[in-house]
Amino acid sequence: MKHNHIYLAGIDLYPQPATLKDVLITPLQLVDEPLQFDESIAPGTLDYAPDIHQVGPLPVKGEADLLVEHRSSNSHVHDIRLRAQYTGNFEILCARCVEPVATSLSGDFDLIFRPEGADAVSGEHAITEDETEIGYYQESGLLLEDVVREQVLLSLPGRTLCKADCQGLCPRCGQNLNLAQCSCDKAPADPRWNALAGLADKIEVKVQVKH
Ligand SMILES: [Zn+2]
Ligand SMILES: [Zn+2]
Numbered sequence: 001m002k003h004n005h006i007y008l009a010g011i012d013l014y015p016q017p018a019t020l021k022d023v024l025i026t027p028l029q030l031v032d033e034p035l036q037f038d039e040s041i042a043p044g045t046l047d048y049a050p051d052i053h054q055v056g057p058l059p060v061k062g063e064a065d066l067l068v069e070h071r072s073s074n075s076h077v078h079d080i081r082l083r084a085q086y087t088g089n090f091e092i093l094c095a096r097c098v099e100p101v102a103t104s105l106s107g108d109f110d111l112i113f114r115p116e117g118a119d120a121v122s123g124e125h126a127i128t129e130d131e132t133e134i135g136y137y138q139e140s141g142l143l144l145e146d147v148v149r150e151q152v153l154l155s156l157p158g159r160t161l162c163k164a165d166c167q168g169l170c171p172r173c174g175q176n177l178n179l180a181q182c183s184c185d186k187a188p189a190d191p192r193w194n195a196l197a198g199l200a201d202k203i204e205v206k207v208q209v210k211h
Pocket of ligand 2: 170171172173174175182183184
């Protein structure tokens with residue numbers, strides 16, 4: 001999302017607050033002290049997945065620390081530990097009728113990121129017990145928004161339904177059967193519509209950003 005700036009005599013009349021897009025964490029920043037952040041991701045900033053979009057701001061608050069792994073007497077690896085929490089409102093498409101379902105998601109995470117290639121080069125194994133909690137950051141640094149996006153996606157329920165007994169779409173004409181019955185007979189269905197409920201993950205949700 002791009003903001004328009006209005007300048008008068010060289011002064012930005014509407015300075016925009018830093019967004020999560022700007023939060024790039026590098027080990028160098030963390031040498032002296034941890035980095036505290038308290039950001040809010042505006043809706044439309046992150047593309048999550050075709051069947052989910054963010055409604056309203058997503059606050060993210062946390063801290064990044066530097067962890068130095070001493071792998072041998074002359075080998076050090078600079079890890080970034082990222083701890084944060086987020087909470088926000090989303091719309092997820094119903095797996096049966098493809099209508100958006102209001103869903104609030106929140107979570108907290110405590111993750112360790114190593115420099116990309118650190119493990120491949122050394123051939124040594126991670127010192128932490130839980131391998132799944134290890135991620136990697138690129139030479140340029142760790143982009144906070146990438147981590148938040150991934151964590152939100154990981155927190156999604158396996159299957160979202162608008163209601164437990166959602167009637168889905170008519171397999172013949174595509175009518176949303178929660179809203180109205182159609183006049184199709186209930187004889188063997190046209191298989192073309194069977195695929196429609198599965199389309200939720202293929203439909204691109206365009207998020208309109210209003211100013
Ligand atoms: Zn439904
Ligand atoms: Zn029908």
